[in-house]
Amino acid sequence: MSLDVVSDTRCFGGRQITLKHESAATGTPMRVAVFLPPQAERGPVPVFWFLAGLTCTEDNFMQKAGAQRVAAELGLALVAPDTSPRGEGVPDDPAYDAGQGAGFYCDATQAPWSTHFRMRRYIEEELPALLGAELPLDLGRQSLCGHSMGGHGALTVGLRQPGRFRAVSAFAPIASPMNCPWGEKALGLYLGPDRAAWRPYDACALIADGARRAEILVDQGTADPFLDGQLKPGLLEAACRDAGIALTLNRRDGYDHSYFFVASFIADHLRWHADRLKA
Amino acid sequence: MSLDVVSDTRCFGGRQITLKHESAATGTPMRVAVFLPPQAERGPVPVFWFLAGLTCTEDNFMQKAGAQRVAAELGLALVAPDTSPRGEGVPDDPAYDAGQGAGFYCDATQAPWSTHFRMRRYIEEELPALLGAELPLDLGRQSLCGHSMGGHGALTVGLRQPGRFRAVSAFAPIASPMNCPWGEKALGLYLGPDRAAWRPYDACALIADGARRAEILVDQGTADPFLDGQLKPGLLEAACRDAGIALTLNRRDGYDHSYFFVASFIADHLRWHADRLKA
Numbered sequence: 001m002s003l004d005v006v007s008d009t010r011c012f013g014g015r016q017i018t019l020k021h022e023s024a025a026t027g028t029p030m031r032v033a034v035f036l037p038p039q040a041e042r043g044p045v046p047v048f049w050f051l052a053g054l055t056c057t058e059d060n061f062m063q064k065a066g067a068q069r070v071a072a073e074l075g076l077a078l079v080a081p082d083t084s085p086r087g088e089g090v091p092d093d094p095a096y097d098a099g100q101g102a103g104f105y106c107d108a109t110q111a112p113w114s115t116h117f118r119m120r121r122y123i124e125e126e127l128p129a130l131l132g133a134e135l136p137l138d139l140g141r142q143s144l145c146g147h148s149m150g151g152h153g154a155l156t157v158g159l160r161q162p163g164r165f166r167a168v169s170a171f172a173p174i175a176s177p178m179n180c181p182w183g184e185k186a187l188g189l190y191l192g193p194d195r196a197a198w199r200p201y202d203a204c205a206l207i208a209d210g211a212r213r214a215e216i217l218v219d220q221g222t223a224d225p226f227l228d229g230q231l232k233p234g235l236l237e238a239a240c241r242d243a244g245i246a247l248t249l250n251r252r253d254g255y256d257h258s259y260f261f262v263a264s265f266i267a268d269h270l271r272w273h274a275d276r277l278k279a
Numbered sequence: 280m281s282l283d284v285v286s287d288t289r290c291f292g293g294r295q296i297t298l299k300h301e302s303a304a305t306g307t308p309m310r311v312a313v314f315l316p317p318q319a320e321r322g323p324v325p326v327f328w329f330l331a332g333l334t335c336t337e338d339n340f341m342q343k344a345g346a347q348r349v350a351a352e353l354g355l356a357l358v359a360p361d362t363s364p365r366g367e368g369v370p371d372d373p374a375y376d377a378g379q380g381a382g383f384y385c386d387a388t389q390a391p392w393s394t395h396f397r398m399r400r401y402i403e404e405e406l407p408a409l410l411g412a413e414l415p416l417d418l419g420r421q422s423l424c425g426h427s428m429g430g431h432g433a434l435t436v437g438l439r440q441p442g443r444f445r446a447v448s449a450f451a452p453i454a455s456p457m458n459c460p461w462g463e464k465a466l467g468l469y470l471g472p473d474r475a476a477w478r479p480y481d482a483c484a485l486i487a488d489g490a491r492r493a494e495i496l497v498d499q500g501t502a503d504p505f506l507d508g509q510l511k512p513g514l515l516e517a518a519c520r521d522a523g524i525a526l527t528l529n530r531r532d533g534y535d536h537s538y539f540f541v542a543s544f545i546a547d548h549l550r551w552h553a554d555r556l557k558a
Contacts, residue, residue: 011539040340066345066542223289252289260290261347
Protein backbone atom coordinates (compact mmCIF):
# COMPACT_ATOMS: atom_id res chain seq x y z
CA MET A 1 0.00 0.00 0.00
CA SER A 2 1.44 3.33 -1.03
CA LEU A 3 -0.61 5.27 1.54
CA ASP A 4 0.46 5.05 5.17
CA VAL A 5 -2.12 5.70 7.85
CA VAL A 6 -0.89 8.32 10.31
CA SER A 7 -4.13 8.40 12.31
CA ASP A 8 -7.63 7.00 12.00
CA THR A 9 -10.24 8.48 14.32
CA ARG A 10 -13.96 7.94 14.62
CA CYS A 11 -15.98 11.09 13.86
CA PHE A 12 -19.75 11.48 13.38
CA GLY A 13 -20.04 7.74 12.73
CA GLY A 14 -17.40 7.86 9.99
CA ARG A 15 -13.61 7.89 9.91
CA GLN A 16 -11.28 10.89 10.11
CA ILE A 17 -8.00 9.72 8.61
CA THR A 18 -4.59 11.31 8.06
CA LEU A 19 -2.55 9.61 5.33
CA LYS A 20 1.08 10.02 4.30
CA HIS A 21 2.70 9.02 1.03
CA GLU A 22 5.73 9.63 -1.12
CA SER A 23 4.76 12.03 -3.89
CA ALA A 24 6.24 11.70 -7.36
CA ALA A 25 4.91 15.15 -8.20
CA THR A 26 6.62 17.00 -5.34
CA GLY A 27 9.44 14.58 -4.62
CA THR A 28 8.62 14.73 -0.92
CA PRO A 29 6.43 12.92 1.59
CA MET A 30 2.97 14.49 1.54
CA ARG A 31 0.09 14.32 4.00
CA VAL A 32 -3.59 14.40 3.22
CA ALA A 33 -6.63 14.33 5.52
CA VAL A 34 -9.72 12.35 4.52
CA PHE A 35 -13.12 12.04 6.15
CA LEU A 36 -15.04 8.95 5.08
CA PRO A 37 -18.74 9.13 5.95
CA PRO A 38 -20.55 6.07 7.34
CA GLN A 39 -21.96 5.40 3.85
CA ALA A 40 -18.40 4.58 2.62
CA GLU A 41 -18.61 1.26 4.48
CA ARG A 42 -21.13 0.13 1.89
CA GLY A 43 -19.41 1.38 -1.27
CA PRO A 44 -17.77 4.33 -3.03
CA VAL A 45 -19.02 7.80 -2.11
CA PRO A 46 -18.78 11.19 -3.87
CA VAL A 47 -15.74 13.33 -3.05
CA PHE A 48 -15.73 16.94 -1.80
CA TRP A 49 -12.20 18.33 -2.15
CA PHE A 50 -11.17 21.27 0.01
CA LEU A 51 -8.05 23.33 -0.71
CA ALA A 52 -6.78 25.37 2.24
CA GLY A 53 -5.21 28.79 2.46
CA LEU A 54 -1.85 30.35 3.31
CA THR A 55 -0.08 28.86 6.36
CA CYS A 56 -2.49 25.91 6.50
CA THR A 57 -1.82 22.19 6.44
CA GLU A 58 -4.16 19.27 5.77
CA ASP A 59 -5.48 19.74 9.32
CA ASN A 60 -7.05 23.20 9.41
CA PHE A 61 -10.22 22.51 7.47
CA MET A 62 -10.85 19.17 9.16
CA GLN A 63 -10.31 20.55 12.67
CA LYS A 64 -12.00 23.93 12.35
CA ALA A 65 -14.73 23.95 9.70
CA GLY A 66 -17.11 21.49 11.35
CA ALA A 67 -17.86 19.92 7.96
CA GLN A 68 -18.01 16.29 9.04
CA ARG A 69 -21.49 16.46 10.54
CA VAL A 70 -23.16 17.42 7.28
CA ALA A 71 -20.80 15.28 5.19
CA ALA A 72 -21.88 12.27 7.28
CA GLU A 73 -25.50 13.18 6.74
CA LEU A 74 -25.06 13.64 2.97
CA GLY A 75 -22.69 10.71 2.42
CA LEU A 76 -19.80 12.81 1.09
CA ALA A 77 -16.11 12.07 1.55
CA LEU A 78 -14.01 15.12 2.43
CA VAL A 79 -10.42 15.35 1.14
CA ALA A 80 -8.05 18.09 2.33
CA PRO A 81 -4.51 18.08 0.91
CA ASP A 82 -1.58 19.98 2.38
CA THR A 83 -0.86 23.38 0.82
CA SER A 84 2.73 22.74 -0.30
CA PRO A 85 5.65 20.33 -0.09
CA ARG A 86 7.52 20.60 3.21
CA GLY A 87 10.71 19.48 4.87
CA GLU A 88 14.37 20.30 5.31
CA GLY A 89 15.36 19.95 1.66
CA VAL A 90 12.43 22.04 0.43
CA PRO A 91 13.06 25.74 -0.27
CA ASP A 92 11.16 28.27 1.80
CA ASP A 93 10.56 32.00 2.06
CA PRO A 94 10.91 33.91 5.32
CA ALA A 95 7.37 35.33 4.95
CA TYR A 96 4.14 33.37 5.31
CA ASP A 97 2.94 34.10 1.78
CA ALA A 98 5.44 32.09 -0.27
CA GLY A 99 7.31 28.79 0.06
CA GLN A 100 6.22 26.12 2.52
CA GLY A 101 2.54 26.49 3.38
CA ALA A 102 2.01 28.66 0.30
CA GLY A 103 2.18 26.49 -2.82
CA PHE A 104 -0.55 28.42 -4.66
CA TYR A 105 -1.58 25.17 -6.39
CA CYS A 106 0.81 25.74 -9.29
CA ASP A 107 3.73 23.92 -10.95
CA ALA A 108 6.78 26.11 -10.42
CA THR A 109 9.16 26.58 -13.33
CA GLN A 110 11.79 28.71 -11.60
CA ALA A 111 14.73 27.63 -9.42
CA PRO A 112 14.85 26.81 -6.59
CA TRP A 113 11.08 26.18 -6.48
CA SER A 114 10.70 23.98 -9.56
CA THR A 115 12.24 20.90 -7.93
CA HIS A 116 9.42 20.39 -5.41
CA PHE A 117 6.63 22.95 -5.86
CA ARG A 118 4.43 21.01 -8.27
CA MET A 119 1.11 21.28 -6.51
CA ARG A 120 -0.89 21.51 -9.75
CA ARG A 121 0.25 18.09 -10.91
CA TYR A 122 -0.19 16.78 -7.37
CA ILE A 123 -3.81 17.98 -7.01
CA GLU A 124 -4.88 17.42 -10.60
CA GLU A 125 -3.26 14.07 -11.32
CA GLU A 126 -1.33 12.23 -8.65
CA LEU A 127 -3.49 12.55 -5.55
CA PRO A 128 -6.89 11.68 -7.08
CA ALA A 129 -5.39 8.61 -8.76
CA LEU A 130 -3.70 7.52 -5.55
CA LEU A 131 -6.73 8.02 -3.31
CA GLY A 132 -9.13 6.55 -5.86
CA ALA A 133 -7.08 3.36 -6.00
CA GLU A 134 -6.99 2.89 -2.24
CA LEU A 135 -10.17 4.35 -0.76
CA PRO A 136 -13.91 3.91 -1.42
CA LEU A 137 -14.19 7.13 -3.45
CA ASP A 138 -16.39 7.57 -6.51
CA LEU A 139 -14.12 9.59 -8.81
CA GLY A 140 -17.02 9.94 -11.23
CA ARG A 141 -18.57 12.30 -8.69
CA GLN A 142 -16.08 14.91 -7.49
CA SER A 143 -16.52 18.50 -6.42
CA LEU A 144 -14.13 21.21 -5.28
CA CYS A 145 -14.07 24.00 -2.71
CA GLY A 146 -11.39 26.09 -1.05
CA HIS A 147 -10.59 29.04 1.19
CA SER A 148 -8.48 32.11 0.36
CA MET A 149 -5.36 30.83 -1.50
CA GLY A 150 -7.28 27.54 -1.63
CA GLY A 151 -10.28 29.39 -3.07
CA HIS A 152 -7.94 30.51 -5.85
CA GLY A 153 -6.93 26.86 -6.15
CA ALA A 154 -10.52 25.66 -6.33
CA LEU A 155 -11.46 28.21 -8.98
CA THR A 156 -8.42 27.61 -11.20
CA VAL A 157 -8.30 23.82 -10.90
CA GLY A 158 -12.06 23.73 -11.42
CA LEU A 159 -11.87 25.96 -14.49
CA ARG A 160 -9.04 23.91 -16.00
CA GLN A 161 -10.78 20.58 -15.25
CA PRO A 162 -14.46 21.39 -15.81
CA GLY A 163 -15.38 17.77 -16.54
CA ARG A 164 -13.79 16.42 -13.38
CA PHE A 165 -15.80 18.50 -10.93
CA ARG A 166 -19.58 18.68 -10.90
CA ALA A 167 -19.48 21.69 -8.57
CA VAL A 168 -16.95 24.37 -7.64
CA SER A 169 -17.24 26.89 -4.81
CA ALA A 170 -14.99 29.04 -2.67
CA PHE A 171 -14.78 30.99 0.57
CA ALA A 172 -13.03 34.36 0.30
CA PRO A 173 -10.95 33.29 -2.71
CA ILE A 174 -8.05 35.26 -4.14
CA ALA A 175 -10.05 36.12 -7.25
CA SER A 176 -7.14 37.24 -9.39
CA PRO A 177 -3.59 36.49 -8.16
CA MET A 178 -2.21 38.52 -11.09
CA ASN A 179 -3.81 41.58 -9.54
CA CYS A 180 -2.88 41.42 -5.85
CA PRO A 181 0.32 41.48 -3.78
CA TRP A 182 0.05 37.86 -2.55
CA GLY A 183 -0.35 36.50 -6.06
CA GLU A 184 2.17 38.78 -7.74
CA LYS A 185 4.83 37.76 -5.24
CA ALA A 186 4.15 34.02 -5.35
CA LEU A 187 3.55 33.66 -9.07
CA GLY A 188 6.60 35.82 -9.76
CA LEU A 189 8.77 33.55 -7.61
CA TYR A 190 7.34 30.27 -8.90
CA LEU A 191 6.78 31.17 -12.58
CA GLY A 192 9.16 34.02 -13.34
CA PRO A 193 8.56 37.51 -14.70
CA ASP A 194 6.62 36.59 -17.87
CA ARG A 195 3.04 37.26 -16.81
CA ALA A 196 1.65 35.22 -19.72
CA ALA A 197 2.81 32.13 -17.83
CA TRP A 198 0.67 33.20 -14.84
CA ARG A 199 -2.63 33.11 -16.70
CA PRO A 200 -3.43 29.39 -16.08
CA TYR A 201 -3.18 30.26 -12.36
CA ASP A 202 -5.61 33.18 -12.37
CA ALA A 203 -9.35 32.48 -12.40
CA CYS A 204 -10.19 35.75 -14.11
CA ALA A 205 -7.51 35.29 -16.80
CA LEU A 206 -8.63 31.70 -17.39
CA ILE A 207 -12.18 32.90 -17.95
CA ALA A 208 -10.98 35.72 -20.24
CA ASP A 209 -9.02 33.10 -22.17
CA GLY A 210 -12.11 30.94 -22.66
CA ALA A 211 -12.38 28.60 -19.66
CA ARG A 212 -15.99 28.02 -18.64
CA ARG A 213 -18.15 26.49 -15.95
CA ALA A 214 -21.92 26.76 -15.83
CA GLU A 215 -21.95 28.11 -12.27
CA ILE A 216 -19.74 29.05 -9.34
CA LEU A 217 -20.65 29.69 -5.69
CA VAL A 218 -18.60 32.11 -3.57
CA ASP A 219 -19.07 33.34 0.00
CA GLN A 220 -17.19 36.46 1.07
CA GLY A 221 -17.23 38.20 4.45
CA THR A 222 -17.66 41.97 4.32
CA ALA A 223 -15.33 42.47 7.32
CA ASP A 224 -12.54 40.39 5.79
CA PRO A 225 -9.32 42.41 6.28
CA PHE A 226 -7.99 41.11 2.92
CA LEU A 227 -11.10 41.96 0.93
CA ASP A 228 -9.97 45.04 -0.97
CA GLY A 229 -6.21 44.55 -0.99
CA GLN A 230 -5.91 40.87 -1.91
CA LEU A 231 -9.18 39.05 -2.62
CA LYS A 232 -11.07 41.44 -4.94
CA PRO A 233 -14.23 39.43 -5.64
CA GLY A 234 -15.41 42.21 -7.94
CA LEU A 235 -12.85 41.05 -10.53
CA LEU A 236 -14.38 37.56 -10.55
CA GLU A 237 -17.85 39.05 -10.68
CA ALA A 238 -16.93 41.05 -13.79
CA ALA A 239 -15.18 38.12 -15.47
CA CYS A 240 -18.16 35.82 -14.87
CA ARG A 241 -20.62 38.44 -16.07
CA ASP A 242 -18.69 38.93 -19.32
CA ALA A 243 -18.45 35.16 -19.86
CA GLY A 244 -22.01 34.22 -18.97
CA ILE A 245 -20.95 32.15 -15.93
CA ALA A 246 -23.65 32.06 -13.25
CA LEU A 247 -21.74 33.30 -10.20
CA THR A 248 -23.57 33.36 -6.88
CA LEU A 249 -21.57 35.74 -4.69
CA ASN A 250 -22.90 35.85 -1.13
CA ARG A 251 -21.57 38.88 0.73
CA ARG A 252 -21.82 37.93 4.41
CA ASP A 253 -22.28 40.98 6.59
CA GLY A 254 -19.65 41.36 9.30
CA TYR A 255 -17.80 38.08 8.72
CA ASP A 256 -14.01 38.05 8.53
CA HIS A 257 -11.42 35.73 6.93
CA SER A 258 -11.29 33.07 9.66
CA TYR A 259 -12.56 29.52 9.88
CA PHE A 260 -15.35 30.87 12.09
CA PHE A 261 -16.64 32.35 8.81
CA VAL A 262 -16.07 29.11 6.88
CA ALA A 263 -17.76 27.07 9.63
CA SER A 264 -20.79 29.36 9.59
CA PHE A 265 -21.53 28.63 5.92
CA ILE A 266 -19.87 25.29 5.12
CA ALA A 267 -23.18 23.42 5.49
CA ASP A 268 -24.69 25.60 2.74
CA HIS A 269 -21.78 24.77 0.43
CA LEU A 270 -21.91 21.05 1.21
CA ARG A 271 -25.63 20.88 0.45
CA TRP A 272 -25.15 22.88 -2.78
CA HIS A 273 -22.40 20.46 -3.82
CA ALA A 274 -24.41 17.38 -2.83
CA ASP A 275 -27.33 18.51 -4.99
CA ARG A 276 -25.00 18.57 -7.99
CA LEU A 277 -23.04 15.43 -7.10
CA LYS A 278 -26.19 13.38 -6.77
CA ALA A 279 -28.10 14.85 -9.72
CA MET B 280 -13.61 48.31 31.43
CA SER B 281 -11.63 45.53 33.06
CA LEU B 282 -12.00 43.17 30.08
CA ASP B 283 -9.94 43.91 26.98
CA VAL B 284 -11.18 42.61 23.64
CA VAL B 285 -8.43 40.67 21.86
CA SER B 286 -10.64 39.65 18.93
CA ASP B 287 -14.32 39.83 18.01
CA THR B 288 -15.41 37.70 15.05
CA ARG B 289 -18.80 37.02 13.53
CA CYS B 290 -19.79 33.35 13.77
CA PHE B 291 -23.18 31.73 13.07
CA GLY B 292 -24.86 35.11 13.37
CA GLY B 293 -23.36 35.70 16.81
CA ARG B 294 -20.02 36.91 18.13
CA GLN B 295 -16.90 34.85 18.85
CA ILE B 296 -14.85 36.94 21.26
CA THR B 297 -11.48 36.53 22.97
CA LEU B 298 -11.10 38.64 26.11
CA LYS B 299 -8.09 39.39 28.29
CA HIS B 300 -8.02 40.67 31.82
CA GLU B 301 -5.82 40.96 34.88
CA SER B 302 -6.80 38.24 37.33
CA ALA B 303 -6.72 38.81 41.05
CA ALA B 304 -7.03 35.06 41.60
CA THR B 305 -3.98 34.05 39.56
CA GLY B 306 -2.03 37.30 39.67
CA THR B 307 -1.52 37.09 35.91
CA PRO B 308 -3.23 38.25 32.73
CA MET B 309 -5.81 35.63 31.75
CA ARG B 310 -7.65 35.00 28.49
CA VAL B 311 -11.15 33.66 28.04
CA ALA B 312 -13.12 32.87 24.88
CA VAL B 313 -16.83 33.67 24.71
CA PHE B 314 -19.43 32.95 22.06
CA LEU B 315 -22.49 35.18 22.28
CA PRO B 316 -25.44 33.85 20.27
CA PRO B 317 -27.59 36.23 18.21
CA GLN B 318 -30.18 36.21 21.01
CA ALA B 319 -27.69 38.07 23.26
CA GLU B 320 -28.36 41.23 21.27
CA ARG B 321 -31.82 41.33 22.83
CA GLY B 322 -30.89 40.54 26.43
CA PRO B 323 -29.05 38.20 28.80
CA VAL B 324 -28.73 34.57 27.71
CA PRO B 325 -27.97 31.35 29.64
CA VAL B 326 -24.31 30.37 29.98
CA PHE B 327 -22.73 27.04 29.00
CA TRP B 328 -19.25 26.86 30.55
CA PHE B 329 -16.68 24.53 28.99
CA LEU B 330 -13.45 23.58 30.81
CA ALA B 331 -10.72 22.23 28.54
CA GLY B 332 -8.13 19.51 29.03
CA LEU B 333 -4.36 19.20 29.40
CA THR B 334 -2.29 21.35 26.99
CA CYS B 335 -5.36 23.34 25.93
CA THR B 336 -5.99 27.07 25.99
CA GLU B 337 -9.23 29.03 25.70
CA ASP B 338 -9.12 28.35 21.95
CA ASN B 339 -9.36 24.57 21.54
CA PHE B 340 -13.03 24.08 22.33
CA MET B 341 -14.12 27.13 20.34
CA GLN B 342 -12.06 26.20 17.26
CA LYS B 343 -12.57 22.44 17.20
CA ALA B 344 -15.85 21.39 18.84
CA GLY B 345 -18.23 23.04 16.37
CA ALA B 346 -20.49 24.07 19.25
CA GLN B 347 -21.46 27.52 17.98
CA ARG B 348 -24.02 26.29 15.44
CA VAL B 349 -26.25 24.66 18.05
CA ALA B 350 -25.52 27.34 20.66
CA ALA B 351 -26.77 29.95 18.17
CA GLU B 352 -29.87 27.88 17.57
CA LEU B 353 -30.55 27.38 21.28
CA GLY B 354 -29.57 30.87 22.41
CA LEU B 355 -26.76 29.78 24.72
CA ALA B 356 -23.57 31.69 25.43
CA LEU B 357 -20.42 29.54 25.46
CA VAL B 358 -17.57 30.43 27.84
CA ALA B 359 -14.19 28.68 27.63
CA PRO B 360 -11.51 29.78 30.12
CA ASP B 361 -7.82 29.02 29.78
CA THR B 362 -6.56 25.94 31.68
CA SER B 363 -3.95 27.66 33.85
CA PRO B 364 -2.07 30.88 34.48
CA ARG B 365 0.75 31.44 31.97
CA GLY B 366 3.76 33.62 31.37
CA GLU B 367 7.41 34.07 32.19
CA GLY B 368 6.99 34.53 35.92
CA VAL B 369 4.69 31.54 36.26
CA PRO B 370 6.22 28.20 37.34
CA ASP B 371 6.04 25.31 34.91
CA ASP B 372 6.79 21.61 34.67
CA PRO B 373 8.79 20.09 31.83
CA ALA B 374 6.00 17.58 31.10
CA TYR B 375 2.60 18.40 29.60
CA ASP B 376 0.65 17.13 32.59
CA ALA B 377 1.54 19.72 35.22
CA GLY B 378 2.22 23.46 35.32
CA GLN B 379 1.18 25.76 32.51
CA GLY B 380 -1.71 24.26 30.53
CA ALA B 381 -2.46 21.87 33.38
CA GLY B 382 -4.02 23.78 36.26
CA PHE B 383 -6.40 20.98 37.25
CA TYR B 384 -8.92 23.62 38.36
CA CYS B 385 -7.56 23.69 41.90
CA ASP B 386 -6.10 26.27 44.29
CA ALA B 387 -2.50 25.23 44.91
CA THR B 388 -1.18 25.39 48.48
CA GLN B 389 2.42 24.35 47.80
CA ALA B 390 5.39 26.45 46.66
CA PRO B 391 6.13 27.42 43.94
CA TRP B 392 2.61 26.80 42.59
CA SER B 393 0.57 28.56 45.26
CA THR B 394 1.45 32.06 44.04
CA HIS B 395 -0.40 31.77 40.72
CA PHE B 396 -2.18 28.42 40.38
CA ARG B 397 -5.56 29.41 41.82
CA MET B 398 -7.86 28.16 39.11
CA ARG B 399 -10.60 27.10 41.55
CA ARG B 400 -11.08 30.63 42.81
CA TYR B 401 -10.77 31.93 39.26
CA ILE B 402 -13.47 29.64 37.83
CA GLU B 403 -15.76 29.60 40.84
CA GLU B 404 -15.63 33.25 41.85
CA GLU B 405 -13.66 35.77 39.85
CA LEU B 406 -14.48 34.95 36.24
CA PRO B 407 -18.27 34.57 36.54
CA ALA B 408 -18.50 37.86 38.44
CA LEU B 409 -16.32 39.63 35.89
CA LEU B 410 -18.12 38.28 32.83
CA GLY B 411 -21.54 38.75 34.37
CA ALA B 412 -20.81 42.42 35.00
CA GLU B 413 -19.67 43.11 31.44
CA LEU B 414 -21.56 40.78 29.10
CA PRO B 415 -25.24 39.94 28.50
CA LEU B 416 -25.09 36.70 30.50
CA ASP B 417 -27.89 35.40 32.71
CA LEU B 418 -25.96 34.09 35.73
CA GLY B 419 -29.18 32.66 37.11
CA ARG B 420 -28.98 30.10 34.34
CA GLN B 421 -25.52 28.52 34.13
CA SER B 422 -24.40 25.03 33.20
CA LEU B 423 -21.02 23.34 33.03
CA CYS B 424 -19.24 20.86 30.79
CA GLY B 425 -15.63 19.85 30.20
CA HIS B 426 -13.25 17.45 28.50
CA SER B 427 -10.63 15.20 30.14
CA MET B 428 -8.90 17.33 32.83
CA GLY B 429 -11.70 19.79 32.14
CA GLY B 430 -14.22 16.99 32.64
CA HIS B 431 -12.69 16.55 36.09
CA GLY B 432 -13.06 20.31 36.49
CA ALA B 433 -16.71 20.25 35.43
CA LEU B 434 -17.57 17.40 37.78
CA THR B 435 -15.76 18.81 40.82
CA VAL B 436 -16.80 22.46 40.38
CA GLY B 437 -20.33 21.27 39.64
CA LEU B 438 -20.44 19.06 42.73
CA ARG B 439 -19.07 21.82 44.95
CA GLN B 440 -21.46 24.43 43.50
CA PRO B 441 -24.64 22.46 42.90
CA GLY B 442 -26.87 25.52 43.07
CA ARG B 443 -24.89 27.50 40.53
CA PHE B 444 -25.21 25.02 37.68
CA ARG B 445 -28.50 23.62 36.45
CA ALA B 446 -26.69 20.94 34.45
CA VAL B 447 -23.26 19.30 34.53
CA SER B 448 -21.79 16.99 31.90
CA ALA B 449 -18.39 15.82 30.73
CA PHE B 450 -16.53 14.24 27.85
CA ALA B 451 -13.96 11.60 28.84
CA PRO B 452 -13.43 13.10 32.30
CA ILE B 453 -10.67 12.13 34.69
CA ALA B 454 -13.16 10.48 37.02
CA SER B 455 -10.90 10.26 40.06
CA PRO B 456 -7.61 12.18 39.99
CA MET B 457 -6.64 10.55 43.32
CA ASN B 458 -6.57 7.23 41.51
CA CYS B 459 -4.62 7.88 38.33
CA PRO B 460 -1.08 9.00 37.40
CA TRP B 461 -2.12 12.39 35.95
CA GLY B 462 -4.03 13.34 39.07
CA GLU B 463 -1.59 11.92 41.59
CA LYS B 464 1.24 13.90 40.04
CA ALA B 465 -0.63 17.20 39.71
CA LEU B 466 -2.48 17.13 43.02
CA GLY B 467 0.73 16.04 44.75
CA LEU B 468 2.60 19.02 43.31
CA TYR B 469 -0.15 21.58 43.91
CA LEU B 470 -1.55 20.33 47.24
CA GLY B 471 1.27 18.37 48.86
CA PRO B 472 1.43 14.81 50.15
CA ASP B 473 -1.62 14.88 52.48
CA ARG B 474 -4.24 13.15 50.35
CA ALA B 475 -7.06 14.44 52.55
CA ALA B 476 -6.43 17.84 50.95
CA TRP B 477 -7.03 16.31 47.50
CA ARG B 478 -10.59 15.21 48.18
CA PRO B 479 -12.31 18.48 47.14
CA TYR B 480 -10.63 17.96 43.75
CA ASP B 481 -11.82 14.42 43.13
CA ALA B 482 -15.39 13.85 41.92
CA CYS B 483 -15.63 10.39 43.46
CA ALA B 484 -14.26 11.55 46.82
CA LEU B 485 -16.61 14.54 46.82
CA ILE B 486 -19.56 12.22 46.27
CA ALA B 487 -18.31 9.82 48.95
CA ASP B 488 -18.04 12.82 51.28
CA GLY B 489 -21.66 13.81 50.63
CA ALA B 490 -21.70 16.11 47.59
CA ARG B 491 -24.76 15.53 45.44
CA ARG B 492 -26.32 16.42 42.11
CA ALA B 493 -29.54 14.94 40.80
CA GLU B 494 -27.98 13.86 37.50
CA ILE B 495 -24.76 13.87 35.49
CA LEU B 496 -24.19 13.18 31.78
CA VAL B 497 -20.90 11.68 30.57
CA ASP B 498 -19.77 10.57 27.12
CA GLN B 499 -16.71 8.31 26.88
CA GLY B 500 -15.11 6.82 23.77
CA THR B 501 -14.30 3.11 23.97
CA ALA B 502 -11.10 3.56 21.90
CA ASP B 503 -9.79 6.36 24.13
CA PRO B 504 -6.12 5.54 24.83
CA PHE B 505 -6.43 7.01 28.34
CA LEU B 506 -9.56 5.08 29.28
CA ASP B 507 -8.17 2.42 31.61
CA GLY B 508 -4.99 4.13 32.82
CA GLN B 509 -6.22 7.65 33.58
CA LEU B 510 -9.95 8.25 33.10
CA LYS B 511 -11.60 5.25 34.81
CA PRO B 512 -15.28 6.09 34.34
CA GLY B 513 -16.17 2.94 36.30
CA LEU B 514 -15.11 4.74 39.49
CA LEU B 515 -17.60 7.52 38.82
CA GLU B 516 -20.25 4.99 37.92
CA ALA B 517 -19.78 3.22 41.26
CA ALA B 518 -19.73 6.46 43.25
CA CYS B 519 -22.92 7.70 41.60
CA ARG B 520 -24.65 4.37 42.08
CA ASP B 521 -23.81 4.34 45.79
CA ALA B 522 -25.00 7.94 46.17
CA GLY B 523 -28.19 7.71 44.13
CA ILE B 524 -26.95 10.19 41.50
CA ALA B 525 -28.51 9.54 38.08
CA LEU B 526 -25.43 9.15 35.88
CA THR B 527 -25.97 8.70 32.16
CA LEU B 528 -22.70 7.22 30.88
CA ASN B 529 -22.71 6.88 27.09
CA ARG B 530 -19.92 4.57 25.93
CA ARG B 531 -19.28 5.57 22.31
CA ASP B 532 -17.99 2.67 20.28
CA GLY B 533 -14.65 3.32 18.57
CA TYR B 534 -14.29 6.99 19.55
CA ASP B 535 -10.99 8.25 20.94
CA HIS B 536 -9.96 11.20 23.16
CA SER B 537 -9.82 13.89 20.47
CA TYR B 538 -12.04 16.85 19.66
CA PHE B 539 -13.37 14.78 16.75
CA PHE B 540 -15.08 12.79 19.52
CA VAL B 541 -16.26 15.92 21.35
CA ALA B 542 -17.54 17.44 18.09
CA SER B 543 -19.50 14.29 17.29
CA PHE B 544 -21.59 14.54 20.47
CA ILE B 545 -21.45 18.19 21.59
CA ALA B 546 -24.88 18.88 20.06
CA ASP B 547 -26.40 16.19 22.29
CA HIS B 548 -24.82 17.80 25.37
CA LEU B 549 -25.90 21.31 24.39
CA ARG B 550 -29.50 20.21 23.90
CA TRP B 551 -29.46 18.30 27.21
CA HIS B 552 -28.14 21.43 28.95
CA ALA B 553 -30.62 23.71 27.19
CA ASP B 554 -33.55 21.59 28.35
CA ARG B 555 -32.41 22.13 31.93
CA LEU B 556 -31.41 25.78 31.54
CA LYS B 557 -34.77 26.70 30.11
CA ALA B 558 -36.95 24.52 32.37
